[in-house]
Amino acid sequence: MRHWIARQRYLIDYTVAALARRMAKNAGLVAVYTALVFVVASVLLYSHALKREAGFLLQGAPEVVLQKLTAGRHDLVPADYVEKLQGIRGVRSVQGRLWGYYFDPLAAANFTVMVPPDRVIPAGSIVIGEGIARTRGAAEGDVMAMRGSDGALILLRIAEILPRDANIVTADLLLVGEADFRALFGITPGLYTDVVLSVAQPREVRTIAEKVLLRLPDTRPVLREEILRTYEAVFDWREGIVLMLLVGAGLAFVILAWEKASGLSADEQREIGVLKAVGWETGDVLTMKLWEGALVSGFAFLAGFSLAYWHVFTFSAPLFAPVLKGWSVLYPDFRLTPAVDGLQLASLFLFTVVPYVAATLVPVWRAAVTDPDRVMR
Amino acid sequence: MRVRQFRFSDMALGLISLALVAFILALLSAAGASAEHWTANRQIVSTLGLTDLCIVTEARYTRHLSQADGHAAFQDHPMALEHFPSGAILSPPPHLRTHAPLDR
Amino acid sequence: MSEAFIELRGVRKAYNEGLPNQFWAVDGVDLTLERGRVTLLTGPSGSGKTTLLTLLGCLARPTEGRVRVAGQDVSSLPERFLTEQRRHNFGFVFQQFNLIRGLSVLDNVMLPAFPLAPPHGELRSRALQLLGELGLEHRSDARVEWLSGGEAQRAAIARALINDPPVVIADEPTANLDTHLSKAFLAIVERLKDEGRTVILSSHDALVAEATIVDRIVSLRDGKVVG
Numbered sequence: 001m002r003h004w005i006a007r008q009r010y011l012i013d014y015t016v017a018a019l020a021r022r023m024a025k026n027a028g029l030v031a032v033y034t035a036l037v038f039v040v041a042s043v044l045l046y047s048h049a050l051k052r053e054a055g056f057l058l059q060g061a062p063e064v065v066l067q068k069l070t071a072g073r074h075d076l077v078p079a080d081y082v083e084k085l086q087g088i089r090g091v092r093s094v095q096g097r098l099w100g101y102y103f104d105p106l107a108a109a110n111f112t113v114m115v116p117p118d119r120v121i122p123a124g125s126i127v128i129g130e131g132i133a134r135t136r137g138a139a140e141g142d143v144m145a146m147r148g149s150d151g152a153l154i155l156l157r158i159a160e161i162l163p164r165d166a167n168i169v170t171a172d173l174l175l176v177g178e179a180d181f182r183a184l185f186g187i188t189p190g191l192y193t194d195v196v197l198s199v200a201q202p203r204e205v206r207t208i209a210e211k212v213l214l215r216l217p218d219t220r221p222v223l224r225e226e227i228l229r230t231y232e233a234v235f236d237w238r239e240g241i242v243l244m245l246l247v248g249a250g251l252a253f254v255i256l257a258w259e260k261a262s263g264l265s266a267d268e269q270r271e272i273g274v275l276k277a278v279g280w281e282t283g284d285v286l287t288m289k290l291w292e293g294a295l296v297s298g299f300a301f302l303a304g305f306s307l308a309y310w311h312v313f314t315f316s317a318p319l320f321a322p323v324l325k326g327w328s329v330l331y332p333d334f335r336l337t338p339a340v341d342g343l344q345l346a347s348l349f350l351f352t353v354v355p356y357v358a359a360t361l362v363p364v365w366r367a368a369v370t371d372p373d374r375v376m377r
Numbered sequence: 378m379r380v381r382q383f384r385f386s387d388m389a390l391g392l393i394s395l396a397l398v399a400f401i402l403a404l405l406s407a408a409g410a411s412a413e414h415w416t417a418n419r420q421i422v423s424t425l426g427l428t429d430l431c432i433v434t435e436a437r438y439t440r441h442l443s444q445a446d447g448h449a450a451f452q453d454h455p456m457a458l459e460h461f462p463s464g465a466i467l468s469p470p471p472h473l474r475t476h477a478p479l480d481r
Numbered sequence: 482m483s484e485a486f487i488e489l490r491g492v493r494k495a496y497n498e499g500l501p502n503q504f505w506a507v508d509g510v511d512l513t514l515e516r517g518r519v520t521l522l523t524g525p526s527g528s529g530k531t532t533l534l535t536l537l538g539c540l541a542r543p544t545e546g547r548v549r550v551a552g553q554d555v556s557s558l559p560e561r562f563l564t565e566q567r568r569h570n571f572g573f574v575f576q577q578f579n580l581i582r583g584l585s586v587l588d589n590v591m592l593p594a595f596p597l598a599p600p601h602g603e604l605r606s607r608a609l610q611l612l613g614e615l616g617l618e619h620r621s622d623a624r625v626e627w628l629s630g631g632e633a634q635r636a637a638i639a640r641a642l643i644n645d646p647p648v649v650i651a652d653e654p655t656a657n658l659d660t661h662l663s664k665a666f667l668a669i670v671e672r673l674k675d676e677g678r679t680v681i682l683s684s685h686d687a688l689v690a691e692a693t694i695v696d697r698i699v700s701l702r703d704g705k706v707v708g
Contacts, residue, residue: 006598009386014588014595016385021583054430056415060423065444074446097426101437110434112441118424131431165414166421171431172440196426220446222472227428227443230470234442267582274579277540278593278640279568281561295389302396309403326463328435338410340403369560373532373541382605 011288012295018271019292030296033256037304037352038311040249043242044344045312046320047234049336054231057169058224063205064197065097065222066212076191077219084215085197090208092200096192098181102146102174107135109329111174113181117196121177125159131171133161135330149186156180164333171332257359269367276372285368286361293360294353301352305345313338433463443470486516486679487537487648492546492556493704494532506532507543508704514681516647519674519694522683524701530683531576531652533701537681538650539567568593572641574651578633580625580640586612587621590639597644604643611639615669631662638669648679655686667692 019026066085068075077096085094099114111132121127126144138144140161146154162170182189197212199205209221264272275285311317316335325331421427429441438445439461494507507529514520514537522530535541536548539555542563548556555566580589590608612618615635620628628636634654641649651670655663663686671694673680682689690698700708 003598006600007596009384009390009601010595010598012386012389013384014592016389017584017588018581020385050430050432053415056412057419057422057430058428060419060421061428062426065428067444067446069446095426101440110440112431112434114425116424117426129431131434162421166418168430168432169418169422169427170425172434173425173431175425222428222443226470226472229472230443231430233471234467270579271581274581275592276564277567277573277575277579279564279644280593280596281564283561284596295393299393299396302393302400306396306399306403309407313406324433324463326433326435326461328433328463330434332431332434334431337412337415338407340407371541371560373535382601384601 008287008291011284012291015288015292015295026296029256030299032252033296033300033356034304034307036249036252036256037300037348038307040246041305041308041348042311042317042319043245044348045308045340046317046336047242048341048344049312049339051232051234052339053168053337054234055228058227058231061224061227062196063199063202063224064209064212065227066195066197066216067220067222068194069218069220076187076193077195079190079192081216081219082192082195085195085212088208088211088215090199090201090204090211092198095196097194097196098178098187099193100185102184104136104146107329109135110172111330112172113174113176113184115178115181116175121159121175121180123177123179124155124157125177126156126180127160127162127173127175128158129162129170129173130164130167131330131332132174133158134333146184148184154180154184165335167332168334168336171334172330253355257356260356261359261363263363264367272364272367273370273372273374276368282368286364289361289364289368290357293357296360297353297356301349304352305348309338309340312336433467435463436461438469439463439467442467445469446473486551487514488512488547488549489536490547490549492536492543492548494529494536494541495544498544505704507536510546510704510706512699512706514679514697516679517674517677518696519670519680519682520697520699521689521695522681522699522701523685523690524707525685527703528701529704530701532704534573534650534652534681534683538571538573538648539563540573568597568644570646570648572638572644572646572649574634574637574641574649574654576653576656578637580633580636582626583624585622586617586625586628586636586639589625589636590643593640593643608639608643611642612636615639630657631665634658634662634666635669646678648681649673650681652683653685654682655684655689660688663688667694670694 066077066081068077068081079096082094082096085091095117097115097117099112102111102113103109104111109132115121116127128138128144133139136144138158138161140158142158144156144158146156148154156176162173176184181187197208199208205223205225209223212219212221272285276282311319313336316333321331428443431440433439489510489512492507492510492512493505495503495505497503510533522533524530532541536543539548539550543556546556547554550566550570555563558566581592584592587605587608590612591604594604609618609621612621615638617632617635617639620632620636625633625636638649638651654666658666667689670680670682674694682695684690689695698708699706
């Protein structure tokens with residue numbers, strides 16, 4: 001065993017010495033490969049963690065959210081709908097929701113304004129998410145001016161700022177009392193943004209939704225399971241930018257490995273012949289080349305993944321910020337809970353290491369098994 | 378005292394060991410990650426009756442992914458082909474792509 | 482007392498087998514070489530000297546015939562055992578030296594021993610000692626492409642000796658050297674002979690043919706022994 005280790009060390013000595021002959025090129029290769037793994041791993045880690053977090057958090061979402069559609073656009077729900085829904089068997093409770101979007105010209109940011117169902121916010125007060133506080137530079141006790149639908153200014157005092165740890169769900173929330181909400185948006189009493197249903201039997205939820213549709217054909221129910229599935233599909237590798245990224249990464253890899261895979265130059269062939277002539281067996285030559293491929297791709301994988309992990313979970317993926325932020329101003333600053341998917345990790349490992357090792361090893365095969373005198377001719 | 382000779386394999390194995398250590402630390406960190414604020418946040422979701430995570434605040438249909446319908450993106454303009462960067466990476470929810478009776 | 486060390490019986494070697502341009506580089510050679518002697522192979526170019534050397538040194542297998550080293554038949558050995566033979570019994574000095582470019586002299590010299598994995602410190606001192614005996618110790622860290630012709634040859638010789646082989650084979654050793662360096666080379670051969678090694682040379686240099694240390698001259702023509 002010790003002898004085996006000693007032999008491997010000698011073979012590694014040779015393979016690294018051979019790589020070091022063209023230090024800049026090979027160091028660049030390792031760096032680029034690591035960067036490639038870093039980008040792909042960052043995306044995989046980010047999307048997996050986000051999906052996992054969403055899957056857990058949104059289990060608290062409403063069982064059915066009912067929207068009203070008029071001419072294909074979201075419309076306000078009249079109060080008599082609420083009464084009609086209460087009559088359906090299996091429906092445990094019906095509650096009208098009031099929420100909407102407010103564009104704040106001062107910060108040039110969009111807020112989600114909402115009347116919370118669980119508490120009563122006194123008139124003239126608001127509770128804001130940490131994202132809003134940061135964007136506006138506001139603190140508890142400050143007064144925010146908002147422009148109502150009639151153009152008039154409404155002054156609201158910040159009673160509370162929601163905790164930073166809750167940013168992932170509340171960063172842009174502005175909680176306000178019902179009267180203030182209706183005044184701000186000019187929504188008359190008797191109209192709601194949408195309606196939330198809770199059902200007695202969770203397994204009956206689809207049937208109940210279908211009953212709702214029969215009774216109120218111009219509505220659109222969104223079920224909790226659909227909400228959860230939305231987030232499972234987000235950042236799916238088959239979609240949009242992630243697919244582009246993977247294709248790009250694949251192409252980059254092909255370019256990287258092309259030079260290795262396209263066969264040995266005459267010089268390289270002669271070197272293999274020399275090694276065999278001085279007493280290296282075919283197995284020694286192949287093992288040496290295997291180490292080359294394994295060390296380069298192994299390092300790229302380990303370092304690339306580790307860097308990606310710290311990038312996503314310690315620094316909250318700053319490289320993705322420009323893409324996710326887009327044109328918006330309010331960028332939610334939240335820390336994802338670290339999670340690593342074993343299957344993704346294994347796939348990443350396989351795709352990083354195996355093709356590269358094969359690309360390094362296979363072209364050498366022919367030269368390695370040939371009798372040395374033939375190679376040196 | 379004889380100085381130990383520097384060998385290339387020392388450098389290579391050293392580098393890869395460093396990378397391996399960083400890798401293992403990352404995995405351990407993930408394994409030991411506590412999810413205390415998960416429960417708190419889930420409570421917030423359920424008391425406030427929220428339907429979406431606040432990942433992006435760019436457009437309505439990227440802020441409330443699950444609430445968007447097939448027209449949401451075009452509510453601004455019928456010819457409004459994707460012009461929000463985040464809309465390019467956040468695709469429409471899957472329940473819009475099936476054709477079940479509940480799909481609208 | 483010298484005895485038969487390397488024996489060739491009816492050895493033939495063909496290149497481009499099966500193709501229309503097939504030719505026999507070595508065409509029926511019977512040869513017996515004795516241990517501890519210096520043998521010289523001469524003949525015009527194309528006479529099969531280099532091919533014969535590769536057959537003697539277990540670098541290639543004959544198409545027909547038998548090769549015996551120290552009584553053991555090596556011509557039909559599988560590649561693995563042939564390599565072992567090569568490693569333990571033979572040190573080859575090529576005409577083009579064939580040192581690995583980009584590596585230092587010391588690394589080149591130690592290279593043949595890598596698969597055997599001796600303790601690193603020991604291997605290194607042995608290599609430095611060999612280089613010292615050949616007057617190259619001061620160049621041990623230099624890259625081989627920076628060496629002069631004579632230095633490169635001595636590095637190649639050191640490499641051939643690292644595994645302490647009983648047989649040293651050199652192909653056209655003086656072809657790229659001036660008279661002074663050729664004589665220096667012959668002095669090295671004398672030292673090898675004094676150490677009890679068997680030396681096989683191929684050359685068409687008169688200087689080598691006339692050297693006193695040469696015990697036997699074998700002349701080749703068209704792949705056959707003629708003298």
